[in-house]
Amino acid sequence: MQSSVDIADAVPPKAGMKRAVRRRATVGRILIGLASLVFLVVLVVQVLHAAGAIAAGFSTWRPILIVYLLWAIAFGTAQVLIRGERGQRALFLLPAVFFTVAVVIFPTIFGLYIASLDWNLSSIEGPHFSGLDNVRAMLSDTYYWNALGNMVFYSVAVLGEYAIAFALALLLSAEIRARKFFRVVFLLPMMLSPVAVSWMIGKSLLEYRFGPAATLARYLGWDNPAFFASPWMARFTIQAMDAWVSIPFIMIILLAGLQAMPKEVQEAAKVDGANGWQSFWHVTFPIMLPVSITVLIIRIIFKLKLADIVINVTAGGPGGATDTVSSFIYRVYRDRSNVGYGTALAMVYLLLIIVLLTLVLRLSKRWTQRVT
Amino acid sequence: MAVTTAKSAHRHPVAPRAKRMASRALIYAALLFWTFICLFPIYWTVTTSFKSAVDVTQAHLIPWVDFNPDWKGWRSLGLSPDTLFETSTARSEFVNRFINSIITSVGASVLALILGSLAAYGLSRFRYKFAWMRNDDILFFFMSQLILPPVVLALPFLVLYKALALLDTTFGLILLYTLTVLPIVIWIMRDQFNAIPVELDEAAFVDGLSAWGAFLRIILPLAFPGMAAAFILSLVLCWNEYFFAALLTSTDAKTLPVMVASQTGSQGINWWSMAALSTAAIAPLVLIGIFLERYIVSGLTTGAGK
Numbered sequence: 001m002q003s004s005v006d007i008a009d010a011v012p013p014k015a016g017m018k019r020a021v022r023r024r025a026t027v028g029r030i031l032i033g034l035a036s037l038v039f040l041v042v043l044v045v046q047v048l049h050a051a052g053a054i055a056a057g058f059s060t061w062r063p064i065l066i067v068y069l070l071w072a073i074a075f076g077t078a079q080v081l082i083r084g085e086r087g088q089r090a091l092f093l094l095p096a097v098f099f100t101v102a103v104v105i106f107p108t109i110f111g112l113y114i115a116s117l118d119w120n121l122s123s124i125e126g127p128h129f130s131g132l133d134n135v136r137a138m139l140s141d142t143y144y145w146n147a148l149g150n151m152v153f154y155s156v157a158v159l160g161e162y163a164i165a166f167a168l169a170l171l172l173s174a175e176i177r178a179r180k181f182f183r184v185v186f187l188l189p190m191m192l193s194p195v196a197v198s199w200m201i202g203k204s205l206l207e208y209r210f211g212p213a214a215t216l217a218r219y220l221g222w223d224n225p226a227f228f229a230s231p232w233m234a235r236f237t238i239q240a241m242d243a244w245v246s247i248p249f250i251m252i253i254l255l256a257g258l259q260a261m262p263k264e265v266q267e268a269a270k271v272d273g274a275n276g277w278q279s280f281w282h283v284t285f286p287i288m289l290p291v292s293i294t295v296l297i298i299r300i301i302f303k304l305k306l307a308d309i310v311i312n313v314t315a316g317g318p319g320g321a322t323d324t325v326s327s328f329i330y331r332v333y334r335d336r337s338n339v340g341y342g343t344a345l346a347m348v349y350l351l352l353i354i355v356l357l358t359l360v361l362r363l364s365k366r367w368t369q370r371v372t
Numbered sequence: 373m374a375v376t377t378a379k380s381a382h383r384h385p386v387a388p389r390a391k392r393m394a395s396r397a398l399i400y401a402a403l404l405f406w407t408f409i410c411l412f413p414i415y416w417t418v419t420t421s422f423k424s425a426v427d428v429t430q431a432h433l434i435p436w437v438d439f440n441p442d443w444k445g446w447r448s449l450g451l452s453p454d455t456l457f458e459t460s461t462a463r464s465e466f467v468n469r470f471i472n473s474i475i476t477s478v479g480a481s482v483l484a485l486i487l488g489s490l491a492a493y494g495l496s497r498f499r500y501k502f503a504w505m506r507n508d509d510i511l512f513f514f515m516s517q518l519i520l521p522p523v524v525l526a527l528p529f530l531v532l533y534k535a536l537a538l539l540d541t542t543f544g545l546i547l548l549y550t551l552t553v554l555p556i557v558i559w560i561m562r563d564q565f566n567a568i569p570v571e572l573d574e575a576a577f578v579d580g581l582s583a584w585g586a587f588l589r590i591i592l593p594l595a596f597p598g599m600a601a602a603f604i605l606s607l608v609l610c611w612n613e614y615f616f617a618a619l620l621t622s623t624d625a626k627t628l629p630v631m632v633a634s635q636t637g638s639q640g641i642n643w644w645s646m647a648a649l650s651t652a653a654i655a656p657l658v659l660i661g662i663f664l665e666r667y668i669v670s671g672l673t674t675g676a677g678k
Contacts, residue, residue, distance in 0.1 A: 060537040088583050092494030096487045096514065096554065103551045104517055104525070111528035168406060174399055184665050185407050188414065191661040191668075193612035195629040196650045200417045204643060210429045212416060244409070249672065256673035305521045308614045312633050326523045326615070333619070339527050346523040353519060 021084070028081030035074035042067045072098040115347045119340035127340065134344035144345055147316075147323040148352075154239060154306060154324065158299050161243045162292070165250035170280075172251070173258045183255075190248035194308035201241050202313035228314055231321030238322045241309055246302070250295050257291035258284070293364045297357075304353055325349050414658070420647035421445035428643050445648030466631070466652065473628040475542055476617075477610035480549030481603050487550070488557030489599065493587055495558075496565035497573060511562070518555045522615045525551075530619060542625045548616050553606040556671075560605070563674045564598025565591065601671030604664050608657060628653050 046064060049057020076094050079087035115134060119127035138144055172183055189197075205213045206227045217225035227237040265287065269279040307326035310316060316323035316331060325345070332342040420428060422441035432438035443452030450460025491514065494500070495507055502510065529548065530539070538544035568591055576586035614629040621630060632653050635646060661668070 061535040062537050065536055085583070089494065089498045090500070091584075092490045092498070092587075093500060093510070096491035096558070099487055099550070100514065100517070100554070103547055104520070107525050107528040107532060108520075110532065111524060114528055114531060167402075171399060171402055171406075176399060176403065182403055182407065183669075184662055185410050187665055187668065188658060188661050189410055191608055191657040192414075192654045193614070193629050193632075193657070195612075195614045195633045196417075196654045197413070199632065199646055199650050200413045200654075204420065204647070205413055205416060212412075212433070244413075252669055252672050256669075301519055307522070308629075311614075311618075326521055329523045329527075330615070330619070333527060333530075339531060342523075343527045346521070346527065349521065350524045353521070357519060 024084075025082045028078035031074050031078045031081065035071045035078075039067050039071045068102060111343050111347060114340055115344035117340040120336070120338050122337035130340070134341050135348065137341060138345055138348060141345075143320050143323065143328060144325075146320050147325045147328040148349075150235065150321070150323055151304060151325055153235060154242070154303055155300050157239045157243070158296060158303055160239075161247050161299065162250055162296055164243070165247045166254055166288075166292075168247070168251045169254035169258055170284075172255055186251060187248045189244050190246065192245065194242075194245060195312055197241060197245055198309050198312035201244065202237075202309065206237065228322075229318065231318060234314060234318060234322045238310055238313065241313070242303070242306060245309075246299065250299055253295045254288065254291065257288050261287055297360060297364065300360075301357070414654070417647050417650050417654075421644055421651050423644055423647075425643075445642075445644035445646075445651075448642060448645035449648050449652070451648070451652070466649070469626055469628045469631040470652075472542060472625055473611055476545045476549060476625075476627055477607050479542070479546040480553065480610045481606035483546060483550045484553045484557045484606050485599060485603050488554050488602065489561045489592070489595070492558045492561035493565050493591065496562050497570070498583075511558070514558050515555050517551070522552075526616060526619050529616070533620060539620060540622045540625050544620060545617060545625055545627070548620070549610045549613060552613070552616075553609055556609070557602045557606060560602040560671055560674045561595065561598055564595045568594050597667075597670065598674075601667040601674075604660065604667045605671040608660065608668070611657065 042063060045054070046057050046061060048054045050061075072094070075098075076091055079090050079094070081087070083090070114127075116129060116131055117127040118130035118133060168186060172179060172186070176182070192200075205211050208214055208226055213227075214225040226233070228234045261284070265283055266279065269283045274282065305326060306324045307330060310322055310324050310327040311330055314322045316327050320328075329342045329345050329349075332338050332345065416433075419433070419435055419441075422435065422443070422445065423432065423439055424442060424444055427439035435441045443454070446452035447455050448462060449466055450456070450458070450463025451466075455463075495511055500507055500510060505513065525548075533539045533544050536544075538547075572590055572594070573586050576590045577583075581589065612629065613627075614633065617625075617627045617630045618633065621627065632649055635649060
C-alpha cells in the first residue's frame with residue numbers, strides 16, 4: 001500500500017540522519033522479504049502435504065492463518081521503517097484492509113472455484129471439476145427461478161413498508177405528548193431477533209387453531225384463517241412479519257430527515273394557504289426525496305438477504321411460494337449437502353445484485369439531481 | 373401563527389376548533405393503534421410463558437383476570453424460583469448458549485470497533501492512494517461489503533473453516549460477525565471523526581505528538597458518542613444473527629438464536645417453554661432498546677439528514 005500525503009515530510013534531513021533513514025528502510029525491506037518467504041514456504045509445504053506429495057506438514061490449515069497474521073504484522077512494521085511518518089499513517093488503514101482481504105476477498109474468490117466443482121459433502125467421492133455444469137443445472141432449476149421471482153415481490157413490497165414508515169414518522173414529528181415513549185415503542189420490533197419473531201408471530205400468534213390472530217380473523221368473519229396455506233397468503237404473511245421487524249429502521253431515518261428539515265419551509269407553505277395534504281405532497285415529500293431514495297436502496301439491499309424468518313416459519317413452503325434465494329440455498333446445503341451447486345447459485349445471485357444495484361444507483365443519482 | 377388561527381377562529385367560531393380536536397384524536401388513535409401492533413406480540417410471548425395448556429387453547433389474555441399465572445414455562449427452563457437452585461440440564465444448556473451469544477457478539481463488536489475506528493480515522497484525516505484507489509474508492513470498497521448476501525460467503529466459509537478447524541468455534545463466528553458489522557462501524561466512525569475539527573490534530577502535532585499519539589490521546593476520547601453508537605448497534609446485529617450461526621455451529625459454539633430455532637423446529641414443543649425461551653432471548657434487546665435507544669437512533673441516522 002502506498003500512501004501519499006499532501007504535506008510531505010519535507011524537512012531536508014542531515015547526512016547522518018539520511019543514512020539512518022536509509023538503513024531503517026533496508027531493514028524494513030528485508031523484513032518484508034523474510035516474512036513473505038516464510039509465508040510462501042509454509043504455504044507450499046502445506047499444499048504439498050495436503051496433496052499427499054510430502055509427509056511433512058500440518059494436520060489442519062490453521063498455521064496458514066497464523067503465518068498470514070505474522071506476515072501482516074511484519075508488513076505493517078516494515079511500512080513504518082521504510083516510510084516513517086507516512087508508514088504510520090498507512091498503519092491506520094492496513095488492519096482493516098488485511099482483515100477484509102482475508103475474510104471477504106479470498107473466500108469470494110475461493111467461492112468462485114467451489115462454484116465450478118461437482119461437490120457433495122455427503123458423498124464419498126471428493127470434489128471434481130465440472131466447469132459450468134452447475135450454472136447449466138441452475139438454468140433448468142425452476143425452484144431457483146421461483147425464488148428469484150419471490151425476491152422481486154419482496155423487494156417491491158419495500159414500497160409498502162416505506163409508506164407505513166413515512167406515515168409513522170409524520171405522526172412522531174407532529175406535536176404530540178409522550179413522543180419519547182412512542183419512539184421507543186415503535187423502535188422495539190427492530191431490536192428483536194428474527195428467529196424469536198418467527199416463533200412469537202409466525203408460529204404462535206398466527207397459529208391456525210388458537211393463535212389470537214386466527215381467533216380475531218374468525219371473529220371478523222374469515223372462517224378458515226390459514227395464514228400459510230395458499231401461496232399468496234403465505235407470501236403476504238411472511239412479508240408482513242418482515243415489515244414488522246424492519247419498518248422501525250425506515251421510520252427512524254425518515255424521522256431524522258423530517259427533523260433536519262427547515263421549519264420555515266413548512267410555515268411558508270401554511271402562509272400560502274396550503275392544506276395538510278398539499279403541504280405534504282408539494283413541500284415535505286420532494287424535500288425528503290433524497291433521504292427516501294437512500295433509505296429505500298439500503299432497505300432493498302437488506303431485503304435481498306432475507307432468510308431467517310422464511311427458514312424458521314415456512315421453510316420455503318407451501319411449494320416454494322415463500323422461498324427467498326438465501327433460504328433456498330440454505331436448504332440445498334442442509335438437505336442435499338450440495339456445496340458446489342449451492343455456491344454456484346449464490347455467485348449468480350451476487351452477480352445479479354451487483355448489476356441491478358449499479359443500475360439503480362446510476363438512475364437514482366440522475367433522478368435526485370434532477371429533482372433537487 | 374397564533375394570529376392567523378385567531379383570525380380564522382373569529383370567522384368560523386366553532387369549526388376549526390372541532391376540526392383540530394378531531395385531527396388530534398385521529399393522530400393519537402393512530403399512535404395507539406401502532407403501539408398495540410408493536411407491543412402485542414411481546415406481551416403475548418411474555419404472558420404465554422406463564423400459561424398452562426388450557427389458557428393457551430382458550431386464548432386467555434389477561435393475567436389474574438383470565439388465568440392464574442404460573443411459572444410453568446420458566447420451570448421447564450429451570451429458571452423459575454423453585455427450580456433456580458436445583459440442577460437442571462435445560463438451564464445449563466440455556467446459560468451456555470446465552471454466554472456463547474454474549475462472547476460472540478461482544479468479541480465481534482470490539483474487534484470491529486478497533487479495526488473500524490482505525491480505518492475511519494485514517495480515511496477521515498489522511499489521503500491514501502493505493503493503485504487507482506483514492507479515499508472515496510477505499511471507503512466504497514469497505515461499504516460495498518454490505519451488499520454481499522451472507523449466502524455467498526456461507527458455503528465457502530464452511531469449507532474453509534473445516535480446513536482451518538474453525539467450525540463450531542466461537543472464534544470463527546467472531547471473525548464472520550466482525551466482517552458483517554465492519555462497514556457499519558466504519559461509516560459511523562468516519563462521520564464522527566469528520567465532526568471533530570482537524571485543528572485539534574494539528575495542535576497535537578505542534579505539541580510533538582505523532583499521528584498515533586494524537587489519535588489515541590486527543591481524538592479517541594472525543595469520539596466516545598460515535599463509538600458507543602457503533603458498538604451498541606453492532607452488538608444488536610451480532611446478537612440477532614442466525615444464518616451463519618446455523619450453518620457453522622453444531623454443539624460447542626451454538627448461539628441463542630440457533631437454540632431458539634432448533635426448538636421451534638421440533639413439533640409438539642410446549643408453548644409455555646417456547647414462550648419462556650423467546651422471552652429470555654429478547655429480554656436483553658428490549659432492555660437495550662428502552663435504555664440505550666438514543667445511541668441506536670444516532671447510530672442509524674448517521675449521515676441520513678444530509
